Amino acid sequence: MLLQLLSVLWEALSLQVILVFLATFLLLSGYKSRPKDFPPGPIALPLLGNALSLDLKKTHLSVQKLSEKYGNVISLQFGNLWFVIVNGLHLVKEVLVHQGENFVDRPSVPLDDEVFKKLGLLFSNGPGWKQQRRFALSTLRNFGLGKRSLEERIQEESRYLTDAIEAENGQPFNPHFQINNAVSNIICSITFGNRFEYHDSRFQKLLKLLDEATYLQGSRGQLYDLFPTLMKHLPGSHQTILKNWEQLRSFVKEIIEEHKKDWNPSESRDFIDAYLNEMAKGDAAPSFHEENLLHSTQDLFFAGTETTSTTLRWALLYMAIYPEIQAKVQAEIDSVIGQSRQPAMDDRDSMPYTNAVIHEVQRISNIVPLNVPRMTTKDTIVAGFRVPKGTIMLANLTSLHFDKDEWETPNVFNPGHFLENGQFKKKEAFLPFSAGKRVCLGEQLARTELFLFFTALIQKFTFQAPKNETLSCEFRMGLTLSPLPYRICAFSR
Numbered sequence: 001m002l003l004q005l006l007s008v009l010w011e012a013l014s015l016q017v018i019l020v021f022l023a024t025f026l027l028l029s030g031y032k033s034r035p036k037d038f039p040p041g042p043i044a045l046p047l048l049g050n051a052l053s054l055d056l057k058k059t060h061l062s063v064q065k066l067s068e069k070y071g072n073v074i075s076l077q078f079g080n081l082w083f084v085i086v087n088g089l090h091l092v093k094e095v096l097v098h099q100g101e102n103f104v105d106r107p108s109v110p111l112d113d114e115v116f117k118k119l120g121l122l123f124s125n126g127p128g129w130k131q132q133r134r135f136a137l138s139t140l141r142n143f144g145l146g147k148r149s150l151e152e153r154i155q156e157e158s159r160y161l162t163d164a165i166e167a168e169n170g171q172p173f174n175p176h177f178q179i180n181n182a183v184s185n186i187i188c189s190i191t192f193g194n195r196f197e198y199h200d201s202r203f204q205k206l207l208k209l210l211d212e213a214t215y216l217q218g219s220r221g222q223l224y225d226l227f228p229t230l231m232k233h234l235p236g237s238h239q240t241i242l243k244n245w246e247q248l249r250s251f252v253k254e255i256i257e258e259h260k261k262d263w264n265p266s267e268s269r270d271f272i273d274a275y276l277n278e279m280a281k282g283d284a285a286p287s288f289h290e291e292n293l294l295h296s297t298q299d300l301f302f303a304g305t306e307t308t309s310t311t312l313r314w315a316l317l318y319m320a321i322y323p324e325i326q327a328k329v330q331a332e333i334d335s336v337i338g339q340s341r342q343p344a345m346d347d348r349d350s351m352p353y354t355n356a357v358i359h360e361v362q363r364i365s366n367i368v369p370l371n372v373p374r375m376t377t378k379d380t381i382v383a384g385f386r387v388p389k390g391t392i393m394l395a396n397l398t399s400l401h402f403d404k405d406e407w408e409t410p411n412v413f414n415p416g417h418f419l420e421n422g423q424f425k426k427k428e429a430f431l432p433f434s435a436g437k438r439v440c441l442g443e444q445l446a447r448t449e450l451f452l453f454f455t456a457l458i459q460k461f462t463f464q465a466p467k468n469e470t471l472s473c474e475f476r477m478g479l480t481l482s483p484l485p486y487r488i489c490a491f492s493r
């Protein structure tokens with residue numbers, strides 16, 4: 001009872017109120033200055049650092065404002081962690097590519113460490129990361145990436161998805177979890193060897209847990225990162241995050257156990273089988289063990305579900321908001337593919353407008369606005385500033401995707417950004433998958449899914465706002481920037 005009361009009180013206090021209270025209290029103990037030759041930034045308070053300089057509901061926009069004031073390389077302190085943020089194409093490429101080796105690690109952040117245990121693909125470092133990444137890339141390739149079998153799987157899943165949307169009969173509906181399920185089924189079939197029906201209540205519940213965990217972790221996990229030892233013992237959103245990840249891991253663990261029962265080394269069905277084979281090899285690298293199998297599989301499931309499905313949800317929203325652009329995509333689909341066959345990857349080169357629309361959705365929705373954090377592996381000079389080993393580095397992708405010098409109308413949805421004389425035009429400042437040694441491992445898979453799912457949906461339906469409802473492009477900040485929940489009508493064509 002007391003715990004419940006505490007929990008309600010805790011949730012009722014906003015992060016800002018708690019931070020102001022602590023800041024006033026801690027101010028009495030004096031300021032902590034920036035390290036020598038460090039990039040500029042706002043004054044950091046003791047212990048809290050610059051937490052009060054950021055609006056945690058739109059951190060990337062606060063960072064944009066601070067960069068306007070302090071320049072292309074800025075530094076911020078959060079708790080006892082120092083961040084350096086670089087802006088603009090030249091510097092982002094400098095840290096991700098030209099000096100990539102010095103920024104290849106992921107930092108230690110308390111909540112991420114608790115969830116990801118520095119294992120798997122996303123948050124591991126050193127030889128373990130290299131081995132897991134190399135293995136995952138080659139196994140994804142063997143199980144379909146870049147092959148026709150993957151295309152066929154996505155085409156088949158597109159049919160399930162369009163059937164499910166057809167069944168909505170043009171009535172307003174929220175497409176969130178149908179899209180999530182369809183996208184997730186692709187990575188599930190590669191990693192687990194099977195897909196899940198859209199009415200499978202257990203799988204739907206898992207997708208909801210994942211969605212909730214990624215939202216809370218990006219929006220409410222900061223107190224835990226500031227005061228991990230204290231927060232561990234207090235109720236609040238961080239406990240939900242930890243509980244949800246635990247349940248997701250149990251789900252993956254169960255699937256691994258089932259695989260072990262009927263594992264046949266001479267016939268690899270999917271990623272888990274291939275990993276079991278690798279573990280059984282006498283000369284396998286030391287990072288191939290059960291815990292890493294669990295974490296690599298979990299990372300593929302998480303990264304392969306959230307990002308692509310969020311992008312597709314943005315895509316439908318933009319199509320409903322810009323009917324004239326949707327009509328142009330439909331005209332291109334009708335002339336290149338028609339209505340009698342499904343879209344295929346070979347069509348993409350003949351569909352510059354559709355391709356430009358997908359790129360523009362990715363640019364403007366900017367779903368990983370500050371990239372996934374990196375950390376310096378040794379003291380490094382960036383634009384004349386000294387960045388010591390162990391500093392967290394954020395490559396500000398927002399600064400590229402909204403750069404006034406790179407885009408004609410940075411704040412307006414405009415497929416023309418990717419077109420020249422009617423042909424598709426690549427842009428250097430477009431880096432939604434990041435770049436360099438840790439570039440998104442699923443880029444090719446994501447690009448294939450985005451083209452095939454999006455084109456199949458727009459081929460079959462016209463998406464519109466429900467009568468008397470206005471659709472908005474407002475975002476919700478979690479680990480990714482996603483649209484606020486919306487309803488839409490899908491009219492069969």
Ligand code: HEM
Binds near residue numbers: 311
């Ligand atoms: C539109 C979809 C996607 C976007 C925008 C996206 C974006 C990103 C970004 C920005 C990173 C961080 C790279 C860095 O640190 O420099 C990343 C990493 C990663 N992504 Fe994606 N991603 C997408 C889809 C996928 C898919 C479908 C998979 C599944 C295979 C995936 C798996 C990963 C993994 C495993 C990493 C960690 C790589 C590493 O640390 O070595 N992503 N992604």
